[in-house]
Structure formats: structure tokens, C-alpha cells
Amino acid sequence: MAFGAAVSPTLFVAVLVLLTSSDRPRSRSVAFIVGAAAPLVLIAALGMSVFRHAASGHPQISPVVDLTFGVVLLLLGTHTLRRPATREHKSSHSRPAGPVASAVLGAVLMVTNFSSLALFVPAVKEVAVATSLGTTDRVLVLTVTVVVSLLAVLVPLLVFTLAPGKAAALLGPPLAWTRAHARATGVAVCFIFGAYLCIKAAIRM
Template sequence: MLRVLAVVLPLALVGAVSPVMLSEQTLLLSRRNGRRVAASYAGGVAGVLLVFVSALVLFGRSVSLPHEPSLSATLDVVLGCLLLALAVVLLARQHRPRREKRPHQRDLSPPAALGFGVFSMATNFTTLAILVPAAKEISASGLDAAARAVLILVVVVVAALPAWLPLALTVIAPGPASRGLTVLADLIAKRGALLAVLLLTALGLFLVARGAVHLL
């Protein structure tokens, strides 16, 4: 399990690098009934991630990935190339002018915030693409159902950090949380893409190399 965790945890962390989602949640917290609305938003984000990762793991089990080493190795190469392509795309985006994206200024009800969270995560194609290799790793691990469930939850919780961490910090320390979130958002906006590129490149090369070794 630790071997699988060593691969899926970095992928989930890269998937969590989302300045837009962090800014959306921070803005929601500043509104009327901010905590309730933010909790609904986080629930929408986590729900999409849970369904997406679970479905991929179940699909991987249905095609018997643990018992098809050549198929698993081929997928390693394909998914590794996908991560490398994503790294190139993110690197290219660094040199483009950024436009602020903010949710509409009208107040949202908790059900509307839930839908907003679902939409934000369902259209976050970069994060979803990054989590495909993580789900493949879990489904091909050969672990029992309980261990796979734990790994799925770890991936979901980590990838959803931009959605639930601001809410948790606001509950624990409302004053310092606001200042800390501003600093964190600035740091992610400035350095997050570079960190994601480096991690995606490393993990992509690892998957390609591992797949190639098993295919030879």
C-alpha cells in the first residue's frame, strides 16, 4: 500500500494546485452565510472527485489490470506521456497573460454553491487528467477493497484541498486564516505552475520508464 501511496499522493498534490478554485472558495467565505455556502461548494468538488476516481478504479478492476501486466505497462507509458504533455501545456501557459476569474458577485444559496462546486470540478480538466494515472495505479495494485477505498479517499481529500482547506482554516482561526489564505493564493499563483510542471515531468518520466521496462 505504501508503494502505491508513494505514486498517487504526489499526483493528488499536483492536482490540488488550483489557484482559481482557491480564489473561488476564499471569495465565497467572505459572503453572507459564507461557511455554509463554502461547505456546500467543497461538497460539490469532493463529490465529483469521489465519483470520478471511484469510476476509474472500478473500470480498471473490470478489465483485470492486476492480472494483465502487459496492459498495465502499456497504460503506464500512455499515461506517462499524458503527464509529460500536461507539463508542456502548463509550461506554455506560464508565459501567457493571466485573467482573473471570479464567481458572480450575487449571493449563492447552499444548493447553488453545491452546483457551482460540481461545475468547477467537472470542468477542471487539468486536475481530472492528472488523477487518471492515480486511479490506474490504485486499480492495478492488487490490493483488497478496503485498502483501495482508503487510497481513493486519500486522493480525493488531497486533490480537494483548495476547496476544504480555506473553510477549515476559517473555522479554526478566522482572523489569521484570511491573511494566510491571501499569502497562499499569491504563492500558488506565482510558483504553483512551476512546481506542477516539475512534478508532472518527474512522474511522467517515471511511468514511461516503468512501463517500458515491463514491456521489454
């Protein structure tokens, strides 16, 4: 599910825009990623506490959570599919002025990235209710989950770091493709993982 959460066209486009700009691309992109990671870390910390306590008294909490977020994803996919396609336009916050603004943008885009969060929360729940994991193991698995969920922004930064002189040439085509297929990608993620969560919940109930 963390890999599904990583499929975020909005965050991917935003970090590519930052990396292909000429104004402090590295520092602003790092700040953007830190901002995007902050809500995930907060959700992971709160989710661990809430789900562990809930699971101890209500064993059926796990499939209920899966079913809830599965339905949310299916509804989100349906809404996106039925909504008329709109032409993308550049806004004034596409390239924030500095690292602080970039961090704020990253946090805002992650908080409003409902499809990714709807997959991230069940992933956190799985870690929280796993009886075979100790505290250290839970922290390690949650850290990996957060990192995997941020692959859409971490991979472009890695490419930029390894080949800064070729960043525009390497990242330009993925940026154009993602902008052209963002809606279809988002709908596919919602339906595929929404159905998966619903089926998983039905089997466990």
C-alpha cells in the same frame, strides 16, 4: 500521485475567494468542496470497476495507463508553457450566489482540472489492480486518495474553521501568491509528474 492531484491553483484560488468573502463563506465553501469531490468519487467508483476487469485480461494495462496520462501531462504542460500569459480577471461566477451554485462551480472546476484528473486516474488504477488489497482496503485507500486530492480546498477550510476571525489575514497572502504563480505551478506539476508516469511505465513494460 494524489498529492500531485492536490496541487490545483484553480481550486485553491476559488475556495480562498469564497472563504475571504463576507457572504456565508463557510456554507458556500463546504458546498464547493462537496461539488469538487463528486467527480472524484464518481471516477473512483467507475475506475475501480473498469481497471479491475481490464487488468484481469490484460496485465499490461497498468503501464499503458501510466504512459497515456504521462504523455497527456507533458503535452498539457507544453501547451500551457507555450500559451501566452493572460491577465487574470474577475468574473461573475467567482463568487457564486449560494451553496448550490458553489457546489456546481466546484464540480465544473474539478471536471475541467485536467492536470489533477490526469494524476487522479492513475492513482485509482493503482488501487484497482493491487492484488494484495481486499474490498474494504480498496475502499479505505480510495477514500484517502480522494481526501488527499482535495487538500488544496480542505486545508483552507480547516484554517478558516480554526481561526475565522483571522481568515482574511491568514488566507490573503496565499491567495495573492497563488494567483501570481498559478501558471508556473501548473506547468511544473505537469512536467514533473508527467515525466514520472512515463518513466514508471517504461520500467514496467
